[in-house]
Amino acid sequence: MSLVERLLPNALGAAVVAAAVLVGAACGGGDAPTEVVLVTHDSFAVSKGVRQAFEKESGLSLRILQAGDANEALNRALLTAGDPQGDVIFGIDDSVLSRALEGDLLEEYVSPELAALEPDFEEPDPHVTPVDHGEVCLNVDRAWFAEHGIAPPTSLADLRLPRYRNLLVVENPATSSPGLAFLLATVATFGDPGWQAYWRDLRANGVLAVDGWEEAYTQQFSGAAGSPGKRPIVVSYATSPAAEVIFASKPLQTSPTAAVEDGCYRQVEYAGILRGARNEDGGKQLIDFMLSERFQSDVPGSMFVYPVRDAVELPEAFVEHAVAPADPLQLPAERIDRNRDRWVDRWTELVVR
Known part of the structure; x- marks a missing residue:
């Protein structure tokens, strides 16, 4: 993950604008949104069944915009702060968290699911929600x-x-x-x-x-x-x-x-509601779901990181061969x-x- 902040090339900037237009179109121009858009890095993964479970529970389709590594995804989001290309961003880690906070990128949201997290993670900054470590x-x-x-x-x-x-x-x-x-x-x-x-x-x-x-x-x-x-x-x-x-x-x-x-x-990875999100309510539902037992149980096998929710059962290979x-x-x-x-x-x- 690069720590050198660079201006995005013109072509990339155009792509970001185009993506934002597409998101707006998908929201129906004033009608109730039918989808929630997650902006994240290329390493994000979720199993098909878990994704379908969220869509069934929320009534929303989940669209995932992957934007390079975690720092690239954050850089792109900062360039469109206030007029984002998605509703939720995931993958901000501790090393760059202050950039997201100082860039006025995120809305405050305190998920009711935080009470179910391990003690190390249950009191984050109100702009972000821990998802994995x-x-x-x-x-x-x-x-x-x-x-x-x-x-x-x-x-x-x-x-x-x-x-x-x-x-x-x-x-x-x-x-x-x-x-x-x-x-x-x-x-x-x-x-x-x-x-x-x-x-x-x-x-x-x-x-x-x-x-x-x-x-x-x-x-x-x-x-x-x-x-x-x-x-x-x-x-x-x-x-x-x-x-x-x-x-x-x-x-x-x-x-x-x-x-x-x-x-x-x-390293703790966080999710947050993007300021100016077109579907803020859907974003809150997505963040709540990302802390649910269903999603948290999927985290180790999909992304090879640890869940933050307390008492989530780990895959046998983690128990036998990984270090905690x-x-x-x-x-x-x-x-x-x-x-x-x-x-x-x-x-x-x-x-x-």
């Missing part, structure tokens, strides 16, 4: 470490040790959401400016930085199924080992990868907003240049 963690290739007779790292600090030289691949925080989360994890662990010395050590120890998760995990990491990679440590997610089991070509009793609990950084950190790292959104660009610029100077 995921933890960005180090992942290791079990077989590589067993073959080489080396113990895998158990902490962020371990990565500076000589035995892990040239073994780690990370994502660039200027272009990647997990890359930013990992940078924030190092700030939370080593402090500011202590994190800078840590990254100097990682660079001296041969860390490889690439643009995004796809390249890091599927091309550079040795533990991913079918990957040609040679690096056995990667920044990924707490649920990645479960995904390796679920998508394996043959049944597996043990995941070929493992997540390292130390240094895991929590007891005390994940987090930084206040206000602190991230004040320092994000400076931290990313300094990281680039230390690691890339």
Whole structure:
């Protein structure tokens, strides 16, 4: 996820305007809306049955507008604040939440379903509603470490040790959401400016930085199924080992990868009613539904993140192979907003240049 704000090309701006026109047309020009429009990122997924359940309960059709990664979706929404191309936006996470709030993008809405959430999530800012959370963690290739007779790292600090030289691949925080989360994890662990010395050590120890998760995990990491990679440590997610089991070509009793609990950084994804929404009531119904047990039970299998609703049963693969950190790292959104660009610029100077 890019942290560099760019003006959208003219063609993209035209597409946004066209989308807004289509949404207006779909609402019937003053008649009661027949659909609700969700603006989100490309990783959003919901099973067909759950989507149909919402449409049956609400009497509305659900249209999903996917707009690149989470930061791109937010950028587009900010460009049309007050005259949005949809009714609800989903996928705003902690690292950019302050931008959405300061951009006057959202209407206040406090869902009655918040009372059913886990305690960590039941009192958000009134403009947003938490929907899921995921933890960005180090992942290791079990077989590589067993073959080489080396113990895998158990902490962020371990990565500076000589035995892990040239073994780690990370994502660039200027272009990647997990890359930013990992940078924030190092700030939370080593402090500011202590994190800078840590990254100097990682660079001296041969860390490889690439643009995004796809390249890091599927091309550079040795533990991913079918990957040609040679690096056995990667920044990924707490649920990645479960995904390796679920998508394996043959049944597996043990995941070929493992997540390292130390240094895991929590990302919470939020939904909100877009200011100027053409179907605000439908948007509220959608947000309520996204917190329902039906939708929350679908979250792990569809998007490989954790639900925020309390007592939701997790897939067996999550229970057996994913990590659920007891005390994940987090930084206040206000602190991230004040320092994000400076931290990313300094990281680039230390690691890339």
